[in-house]
Amino acid sequence: MEAKDFGRWVDTSLSGVEAALDSLVPAGAPAGLGEAMRYAVLGGGKRLRPLLVLASCAAVNGDEFAAMRAACAVELIHAYSLVHDDMPCMDNDVLRRGKPTTHVAYGEAQAMLAGDAMQALAFEVLTPLESEGGGIPPALQARLCALLARSSGYDGMAGxxxxxxxxxxxxxxxATLRDMHRRKTGVLLQASVMMGAACGPAAAQATKSLSDYGAALGLAFQVVDDILDVTQDSAVLGKTAGKDQDANKPTYVSVLGLEAARALAQQLRAEAKAALAASGLADVSHLSLLADSVVERDN
Amino acid sequence: MEAKDFGRWVDTSLSGVEAALDSLVPAGAPAGLGEAMRYAVLGGGKRLRPLLVLASCAAVNGDEFAAMRAACAVELIHAYSLVHDDMPCMDNDVLRRGKPTTHVAYGEAQAMLAGDAMQALAFEVLTPLESEGGGIPPALQARLCALLARSSGYDGMAGxxxxxxxxxxxxxxxATLRDMHRRKTGVLLQASVMMGAACGPAAAQATKSLSDYGAALGLAFQVVDDILDVTQDSAVLGKTAGKDQDANKPTYVSVLGLEAARALAQQLRAEAKAALAASGLADVSHLSLLADSVVERDN
Incomplete structure (x- = not known):
């Protein structure tokens, strides 16, 4: 696939995700809660997790309606985690996606509630009622909820x-750094791939390969994040640069050094692509190009 | 049913819920997170929501394994909401169930994460994987997730x-006070009843009646809470008494006066029992006695 076809697919997918989130995150939730939720999730972010869900679903010829719901659900989980992570009792950050963080804009109490409600909304989005038009087979609803809950909870992101x-x-x-990042970031990225795969009839070998792809890509994402934290400025990142260094947090750069961290990112990209090659799936080009974009990104 | 049979059923049910929560909330979650989660959910609380799930399931001769999972899931949601609600940016409370609140014991950051992970765990508990022994039909898993997500999110508890x-x-x-309390407390209590009912093959009339029962009981619970807040001391309540009054929060007592609030609680109990009588279900005695215990409780 040519780069411009991939670019077109990304643009179309991002428009679809944005429209779906816009319709699913309620403007009318009471007492300003909906406004805070929409502020936190709409109009910003790379949407990497939704793109992974959609690309993985496409690779297995899966159910596109279910995949779009899964894409929105995983983005809601990611966005809620950023809202809570930015709060004063956690990272105390004031800038996110180039805007004031949610608690700066709406106050701490509303930000905490908005995050809580976004997590609940993720599971609502995965379980459309028949009275709402339904549209996802119940067994797939259950499977998607299982994947999302496990990847975002104590054994995944929160852990x-x-x-x-x-x-x-x-x-x-x-090894400890890798375990921390696997849980904190990697497991939800991997779950995005697996949720997309769950939308279709993937064979066992393909599922295993997509899981390996997701694991390598998830780790690569974090290694690159750590590299960008020291090599980019806040304006390009849209969030506070150098904050891990300032907070004296261990990173791949502080543990391995910058050059070895860059080499690790390349190695993980190669592992991700090798897993795709072993999947037996006919068209994994979007997943392959997403791995490139994760490693080559500048923000 | 005699009171002592009900008392025996309550004791047996509470032991079952406690054992199930003990096995489901992980001691081994990383970096103290599991310890904070267990502190927040084990060994305290009236467990009213789990009892409603189990009693409702019994009334429809439902699936007891699924109902026990649903009972634990709804209690995890309730317990996480208390952890977040007690934090300094919300109610800033230091006493809960007679113990220091979770953020006092573990710090604000860990308390926020524990609450987040408890919400995710609730949906894990509802979606047991086949590799974990399964045990709930996928369509029921999806239905339980749908009910729990909607009752705890923007249109329910968080709203x-x-x-x-x-x-x-x-x-x-x-009217506004009633809407606030319906969402904040009533909807999750009602959902507890509906999750129990979902575990069995309830007829449409029974489902409608149980929903009406849950709505009346949910509101009665809050009216009684407001009464106890002004008539009991902290030692009996196990939490800070008079705090709504001190915070200048509107309550049923401040809006209606104490006597009218007491009369409303009695009226709602009668409504709850009338709904049970209309359900066509053979044995609703546990649900009926739970309505009594909600109205007659002293903490």
Whole structure:
């Protein structure tokens, strides 16, 4: 596939995700809650997780309606985690996606509630009622909820954040750092791939390969994040640069050094592509190009 | 049914719920997160929501394994909401169930993460994987997730909390107060009844009646809560008494006066029992006695 076809697919997919989120995140929720939720999730972000869901679904010729719902659900989880992570009791950050963070804009209490309601909304989005038009087979609803809950909870994202909290100012070896990032970021990226795959009839070999792809890509994402934290400025990142360094948090750059971190990112990209090659799926070009975009991004 | 049979059923049910929660909330979650989650959910609380799930399931001769999972899931949602509600940016409370609140015991960041992970765990608990022994038909998993997500999110509990936040110090009429409490407390209590009912093959009339029962009971619970807040001391309540009054929050007592609030609680109990009588279900005695215990409780 040519780069311009991929670019067109990304643009179309992003428009679809934005429209779906716009219709699913309620403007009318009471007492300003909907406004805060919409502020936190609409109109910003790279939407990498939704793109992974949609690309993975396309690779297995899956159910596109279900995949779009899954794409929105995983983005809601990601966005809620950013709202809570930015709060004063966590990272105390004021800038996100080039805008004031949600608690700066709406106050801490509303930000906490908005995050909580976004997590619940993710599971609503995955379980459309028949009275709402339905549209996802119940067994697939259950499977998507299972994948999303496990990847965002104590054994996934929330667990990784707890390790992160506990590790500030402490020396970590690469294995512990890898475990922390696998949980904190990697597991949800991998789950995005698996949720897309769950929307179609993927064979066992393909499912295993997509899982390996998701694991390598998830880790590559974090390695690149750590590299960008020290090599880019805040304006390009749309968030505060250098904050891990300032907070004395261990990163791939602080543990491995910049050059070895760059080499690791390339190695993980190669692993991700090798997994795709082993999947037996006919068209994995979007997934392959997403791996490139993760490693080559500048923000 | 005699009171002592009901008492025995309550004791057996509470032991079952406690054992199930103990096995489901992970001690081993990383970096102290599991410890904070267990502190927040084990060994305390009236467990009213789990009892409603189990009693409703029994009334429809439903699937007891699924109902126990649903009972734990709804209690995890309730417990996470208390953790977040007690935090300094919300109610800033230091005492809950007679113990220091979770953020006092573990710090604000860990408390926020524990609440987030408890919400995710609720949906894990509802979606047991085949590799974990399965045990709930996928369509029922999806239905339970749908009910739980909708009752805890923007249109339910989180939305009610947002109205609560926005209403401090403002005069509210009874209709607005009722809407706030319906969302904040009532909808999750009603969902507990409906999750139990979903575990069995309830007829449409029974489902409608159980929904009416849950709505009346949910409101009665909050009216009684408001009464106890002014008539009991902290030692009996296990939480800070008089705090709504101190925070200048509108309550049923401040809006209606104490005697009218007591009369409303009695009226709602009668409505709940009338709904049970109309259900056509053979044995609703546990649900009926739970309505009594909600209205007659002293904490």
């Amino acid at each position: 990784g954040q707890a390790i992160d909290l506990a590790s500030i100012g402490k020396p970590l070896d690469e | 009610g909390q947002a109205i609560d936040l926005a209403s401090i110090g403002k005069p509210l009429d009874e």
